[in-house]
Amino acid sequence: QSVLTQPPSVSAAPGQKVTISCSGSRSNIGLNPVSWYQQFPGTAPKLLTYDNDKRPSGIPDRFSGSKSGTSATLGITGLQTGDEADYYCGAWETSVSLYVFGTGTKVTVL
Amino acid sequence: EVQLVESGGGLVQPGGSLKLSCAASGFNFTKYPMTWVRQAPGKAPEWVSGITASGASTFYTDSVKGRFTVSRDNSKNRVSLQMNSLRAEDTAIYYCAKDYRRAVTDLGGFDSWGQGTLVTVSS
Numbered sequence: 001q002s003v004l005t006q007p008p009s010v011s012a013a014p015g016q017k018v019t020i021s022c023s024g025s026r027s028n029i030g031l032n033p034v035s036w037y038q039q040f041p042g043t044a045p046k047l048l049t050y051d052n053d054k055r056p057s058g059i060p061d062r063f064s065g066s067k068s069g070t071s072a073t074l075g076i077t078g079l080q081t082g083d084e085a086d087y088y089c090g091a092w093e094t095s096v097s098l099y100v101f102g103t104g105t106k107v108t109v110l
Numbered sequence: 111e112v113q114l115v116e117s118g119g120g121l122v123q124p125g126g127s128l129k130l131s132c133a134a135s136g137f138n139f140t141k142y143p144m145t146w147v148r149q150a151p152g153k154a155p156e157w158v159s160g161i162t163a164s165g166a167s168t169f170y171t172d173s174v175k176g177r178f179t180v181s182r183d184n185s186k187n188r189v190s191l192q193m194n195s196l197r198a199e200d201t202a203i204y205y206c207a208k209d210y211r212r213a214v215t216d217l218g219g220f221d222s223w224g225q226g227t228l229v230t231v232s233s
Contacts, residue, residue, distance in 0.1 A: 035210075035219030037155075044223035045147075045155055050210050056221055088154060092216045097169050099145065099157040099217045 003028060004089050004102035011108040016079050020105045022072040022089035028100060032092040034072040036065050037101075039086045048087075049074065081109045112136040112222040114206045119227030122196055126231070130191040132206030132224060139187040143209040143217055146180065146191050148202035148229075158204070159191060160217045169217070173199075196231045203228050 005023045012018045022034065034052050037045035047056055049065030052072065064075045072089055089102035118130040132144070145160040159180040160169045168180050177196075182189040189206060204227050207220035 032216070033218060037220075039155075044205050044226055045220075046223070047210065047219060047221045050219045050221065056210075090157075090219055092218070094216070096172075097216070098171050099160065099169075101147075101155045101157060104154040 003093065003100050004091065006087075006089060006102040006105045008103070009106045009108060011110055012079050013110045014079055014081065017075060017077045018079060018107060019076075020074045020087055020089075020107070022074070022102050024070050024072070024091060024100075026070055027095040028070075028091045028093045029067065029072055030070045031094050034065065034067050035090045036063075036072075036074045037088045037090065039088065045088065076107070079107075079109055083107055084109050112208060114208065114222055114224035116204065116206050116224045116227040119204060119229045121230045121232065123233050124197060124231055126196050127192070127194045128196065128229060130193065130204055130206075130227060130229070132189045134187045134189070134206075134208070137208065137222075140184045141212050143213065144182060144189040145207045145209060145217060145220055146189075147205045147207055147220070147223075148200075149205070149226075150199075150202040153202075155205075156202070160209075161189065162214050163212060164214075167214070193229070196229075198231050201229060201231045 035050045036048045039045040052067040146158040149155045179192040206224040208222040210221035211218040
């Protein structure tokens with residue numbers, strides 16, 4: 001019942017750039033900061049960006065987050081085979097006081 | 111180094127109960143909200159429940175309200191999830207996670223995660 005919509009998949013060649021969109025509404029992305037998570041099979045999600053556009057220490061600057069209105073975007077530049085993973089956005093849903101994750105996007109490196 | 115270690119998962123029959131625990135270390139536990147997230151095989155993560163740093167406020171996703179209870183013991187650096195009236199659709203890996211900010215009214219996002227504990231609800 002996610003209210004944050006992402007494309008199911010994106011792909012690009014090594015070295016290229018991909019962008020992943022996350023579409024929400026005023027009550028979630030419109031009012032609250034967005035985080036992005038990376039997840040490899042069999043492991044826990046990992047925080048990639050927070051507060052819309054900040055990176056935790058240790059996250060390469062190839063990963064960038066942005067937000068505009070009720071949508072957010074994750075960009076990955078200089079794509080590497082090691083970036084093949086599932087990516088999820090997340091934000092607080094103010095209207096019902098709960099946290100929501102996006103539907104998820106699988107990144108494939110061609 | 112932040113460490114979160116979940117325990118308490120297992121196989122339980124529909125209608126049964128389980129209590130998950132998460133032992134935290136490596137940070138000032140009393141300052142941060144904590145959260146439980148679950149993930150069924152092949153599905154996106156689903157946020158389940160959260161609790162503010164003091165424990166004064168708790169939050170739940172609709173599907174677990176009235177069945178699950180989150181709590182924390184700040185003297186023991188531990189957060190727990192009591193799960194009652196379990197259903198097949200509660201089957202998932204359950205992760206404990208730490209919020210990255212010290213908000214008191216909501217959750218921001220999760221910068222540290224445990225390894226997860228598997229809960230299987232089946233007869």
